[in-house]
Amino acid sequence: xxxxxxxxxxxxxxxxVHVRVADEGAHTxxxxxxxxxxPSGMTLNFSxxxxxxxxxxxxxxxxxxxxxxxFGHALGFTHEQNRDDAPEQCRNEKASGxxxxxxxxxxxxxxxxxxxxPAWNGNGQxxxxxxxxxxxxxxx
Numbered sequence: 001x002x003x004x005x006x007x008x009x010x011x012x013x014x015x016x017v018h019v020r021v022a023d024e025g026a027h028t029x030x031x032x033x034x035x036x037x038x039p040s041g042m043t044l045n046f047s048x049x050x051x052x053x054x055x056x057x058x059x060x061x062x063x064x065x066x067x068x069x070x071f072g073h074a075l076g077f078t079h080e081q082n083r084d085d086a087p088e089q090c091r092n093e094k095a096s097g098x099x100x101x102x103x104x105x106x107x108x109x110x111x112x113x114x115x116x117x118p119a120w121n122g123n124g125q126x127x128x129x130x131x132x133x134x135x136x137x138x139x140x
């Protein structure tokens with residue numbers, strides 16, 4: 001596996017996903033294995049003072065839901081709405097980031113990786129198709 005299974009303070013050149021905490025939009029600079037050793041490759045927000053202010057009253061839920069989405073990128077998953085089989089309105093209005101190399105499952109409207117999900121960030125839960133995709137690439 002290309003990332004460490006332990007948490008530690010990131011030092012320059014250390015292996016794994018380097019997570020920066022800042023009051024700005026959560027994101028990853030790249031997807032999957034390309035995050036390895038990348039300084040500040042992932043940014044998470046724990047305060048929500050300047051970004052997603054609606055999360056200030058439900059911080060724990062938002063931190064978890066956003067982190068699950070961003071770690072989906074660390075595992076190599078891109079946004080569902082970028083797929084060519086996503087509904088046209090979703091593709092046009094919500095496209096963000098890169099397009100994946102190939103499709104692991106059918107289009108998933110309930111994916112935590114889908115900005116068009118009727119539940120914000122999938123309510124912080126992986127959908128059944130999210131779980132199937134993770135199991136495809138990371139079998140136990």
